[in-house]
Amino acid sequence: MTRHKVLIVMGSKSDIEVMKPARDRLEGFGIETELRIASAHRTPEVVRELAQTASDRGIGVIIAGAGFAAHLAGVIASHTMLPVIGVPIPSSSLLGIDALLSTVQMPPGIPVAAVGIGQPGAKNAAILAAQILALSDQGLSERLAAFRAEMVEEVKKADREISKT
Amino acid sequence: MTRHKVLIVMGSKSDIEVMKPARDRLEGFGIETELRIASAHRTPEVVRELAQTASDRGIGVIIAGAGFAAHLAGVIASHTMLPVIGVPIPSSSLLGIDALLSTVQMPPGIPVAAVGIGQPGAKNAAILAAQILALSDQGLSERLAAFRAEMVEEVKKADREISKT
């Protein structure tokens, strides 16, 4: 069976502004997504079930975004063998450094793939998930290449404009 | 039923040096302890069961020590209503600041009582657990008072000695 979907989980309703662009980006690549709210601390059973059933539901990559002592990605990773991407969200007063360390500093044995803090990280999480899925999906691989070409063109256009000033 | 035991969980065999003094301190107060190794990431089911059955096994307070992105205390707290004390352990290169933030910065709803980093924190975790249990245990309360009196005397003795130099 193919696992080509991406599950996006966030720890709280308030994380939607940060995580929404990840879904938009994935849909832009033609990747099917599931968007869920589940808290490692308040609804641990939901998190566990989401993680344990993900592979069988056709999910290939899980993106987990959380703030504060962000345990969500790590807890998901403890219940699945799918690659888990963690997005640290700057919800507390500490600018996201707490969420970053809680996400990236996993002890040996259970990895999380951490991306940068906040919305830029969420966007990159989507691209990273697509890069992973593209390993066995030639069409997606081409859409990724087209996306990068667009980015390049965008930067070059800005460069041409500023060079004239 | 009375819950007068303390469960001490650590995330890895290598945490024993840091956590052992917590047990010694509790036994010094005459408090019964359970010492366990369970990892939030490698044996999440064991952690869950330990947490969910703790209250029924006569445990009143749980002390959880972990390093790196220390999720152990938070994950335990998500499965019990007992007070959970978290000891951040400086296992990674970051001196324990990762474990501290992963332990203390819990999102609203599921608290962890964090103490300081490493062995000084582990000792304080034991005293804090005893203070909590002493609320309904007059004998323990007196042993705690005696312990503090000893500490006071120890500092005063050191003071007398240094004053003479």
Place this chain on the structure above:
Amino acid sequence: MTRHKVLIVMGSKSDIEVMKPARDRLEGFGIETELRIASAHRTPEVVRELAQTASDRGIGVIIAGAGFAAHLAGVIASHTMLPVIGVPIPSSSLLGIDALLSTVQMPPGIPVAAVGIGQPGAKNAAILAAQILALSDQGLSERLAAFRAEMVEEVKKADREISKT
């Protein structure tokens, strides 16, 4: 005698916005509170008296919130054997990291139970205090369970809504 009240002390009038939710949460659990302003540095005698008389006034847990070099929780802990919960408040330019370290890094012997920085920490302080008091109060234990069930339901509801988008 029963000690079932919670004393909430804050270091300055301006801390009220952060600490008020702790009181509201405790009252929601039916726990009686005392709300006080006392400064470890400006009114140390008041702090000392509050701490020394707390147990006799029927207080079981003390919550202390302070900013800057937050000494309040530690100073209270030095004058009582009751469990003291410290809430670091982000009053200075340093986002609360100064208050966090001043609260949590207690030297061995006199513990403080630190929670997270700011209002999320204050809310958790209230829940933690309730968890401690619930060890010998079955009714409170049930109210805590109901509160957690509500939180679970709230997250599940948000999850159902977002799943449809």
Place this chain on the structure above:
Amino acid sequence: MTRHKVLIVMGSKSDIEVMKPARDRLEGFGIETELRIASAHRTPEVVRELAQTASDRGIGVIIAGAGFAAHLAGVIASHTMLPVIGVPIPSSSLLGIDALLSTVQMPPGIPVAAVGIGQPGAKNAAILAAQILALSDQGLSERLAAFRAEMVEEVKKADREISKT
């Protein structure tokens, strides 16, 4: 064509102690590896060529370990569409916090999958790479499951031993 190899690049000869366990872990999973030294700053052309030709050489995932202002993973990611895992190495006086931020805080558009600092991170990088490749390799998937089962058993064994003390 299948891309089932893992390219491990490190920025300096002195990183070998940290990165070697990543290769050992991958070989333990039966995954073919290429081990290379290439510096984003001293041999940028080598880095570029390694990245640009990786996919055609049958490589599916790239692991890049570097210290100081660790640009290696990001520079590789700018020259390939394969998933790139970055291992921050604590070579400077700053304990690896410089390498971590240089690796994980990628601007939007070009993701790096960061793991923890140093050897624990290197081990996790290997497991993460295996998890990614396992998405289209049932045999590897089973070896990963067996590896995790062993880890679980190891923790449980340590737990049994400590419980007796």
Place this chain on the structure above:
Amino acid sequence: MTRHKVLIVMGSKSDIEVMKPARDRLEGFGIETELRIASAHRTPEVVRELAQTASDRGIGVIIAGAGFAAHLAGVIASHTMLPVIGVPIPSSSLLGIDALLSTVQMPPGIPVAAVGIGQPGAKNAAILAAQILALSDQGLSERLAAFRAEMVEEVKKADREISKT
């Protein structure tokens, strides 16, 4: 041939507010500038070409401003022997500390001359570039001296005004 121009490169269109004052300052010194947008990650080939051809195009100093894991200055430095000045830009939630460490902590062999974070750093980058070029340009040296004299006078004027209050 004389190399008396300054190339100013920034990683993204949004960096213009921070970097524009560097150009203005250089033009105030009568130094010719090239203003370019090129991203170490999105348009690495443009960055490489800009760096490799800079010396032949009459450029003596390169100023590179970037945010997040700011690799731009280091990547440029890997492709040229001209002095490269790096301006860390506070684009992420981390106030520029990520960009600072990514810029300044270069491994031995390929130096970057880092200045302070954000616009104050950008202004200083321009003055530093002028100081370098002034080593072989007497006229510029005098304009720099005049500029500093003006600064001195400005501070003295503010001092005279405040002394009267």
Place this chain on the structure above:
Amino acid sequence: MTRHKVLIVMGSKSDIEVMKPARDRLEGFGIETELRIASAHRTPEVVRELAQTASDRGIGVIIAGAGFAAHLAGVIASHTMLPVIGVPIPSSSLLGIDALLSTVQMPPGIPVAAVGIGQPGAKNAAILAAQILALSDQGLSERLAAFRAEMVEEVKKADREISKT
């Protein structure tokens, strides 16, 4: 009455290595010292009494050295109007950054004069105390001038030696 003595208080017997040089420096200036061990948390009554009676005992400046969440200087300052100098001691795993912030970030109203972390700070505390007392002690003022002249000569001598290499 003249207050020309310096009271040196440290929070723990183990701080003696750091604080001893402060006393030696003061005695080198011919200033009488009192050396005491008193803990803000374990012997708060001793601290209070030391602070409250200091002025009447002929003490002009108080130096307080402590580690962890270093409350000692602040607590002393709350009980006296004498100038209090705080020396942050790196006793915990956090290199003294916890002690520094706990010492220097005093809320408005009760100042502490913080010096640098550890033994260099302790030496400077002694010199600062001497500078304060020298305001009304011409002889001490001259001994301070002689001390500085010696320092100058020492640096100049090292300079002469290195210049020859």
Place this chain on the structure above:
Amino acid sequence: MTRHKVLIVMGSKSDIEVMKPARDRLEGFGIETELRIASAHRTPEVVRELAQTASDRGIGVIIAGAGFAAHLAGVIASHTMLPVIGVPIPSSSLLGIDALLSTVQMPPGIPVAAVGIGQPGAKNAAILAAQILALSDQGLSERLAAFRAEMVEEVKKADREISKT
């Protein structure tokens, strides 16, 4: 001769908002002040002269406030034997942590008395200066005592009000 004045120096015109309260506080104590703008980097000769002539102009304490890499207090201290109080000002993006470390971490031999970051620190600098001058000024000593009594009363009043809610 008596040195009873306080010299307040700030590094830039923009520091006036932070430093003004220091002067107001000193004037409230009846202490004569000199308010100056002088930059360790832009007008080093002015700084040197201010420092070297301060004692002869009847100044007893110098307060120096500066932001960024705040060298002002340290440079002043290198040119005088008067006690120098440093106020770190949060002018850069780093919230004042750069100014704090640049002020407090003086190498052994030349102390600076650092207070907290920003306006709270500036207020405390004024009180600290007054405490130093009060060592030989009984009237000032009494005004300080009255000031503290007022603070105490203010906190007690706020406490009475909140106790009623």
Place this chain on the structure above:
Amino acid sequence: MTRHKVLIVMGSKSDIEVMKPARDRLEGFGIETELRIASAHRTPEVVRELAQTASDRGIGVIIAGAGFAAHLAGVIASHTMLPVIGVPIPSSSLLGIDALLSTVQMPPGIPVAAVGIGQPGAKNAAILAAQILALSDQGLSERLAAFRAEMVEEVKKADREISKT
């Protein structure tokens, strides 16, 4: 007149281990050096004179290495218009982060070119100085190119060796 010498100043005799490689590197390039010990705080007059006379003594670039609140580079920069390179030295307990911020975060107007912390930074300071001087010295430019070619070859050799393992 040509200014082709490099002045290397360090704040203390103990900095020699860190700074010596800078001199060795420069001599390897055939650049004449002056090695001096001068302290911004203990011998400010020496620092001032070194800086003010440097240009006339044929010096083109100044390298300044210092630890703690490292003011040396900034103070030198305030007394000369030559480019000043600052090397932060990790002398204090804070791993050099204090020296880094004190060196790099210069306020606008007086730039310092900061390199990385410690010996790797010192080596890079030498190369950066050579790059600056090479702008008007074709022979040096060629020696720099040869040096870089050697570095490239060294990395490639290590790569060849590791590829065989």
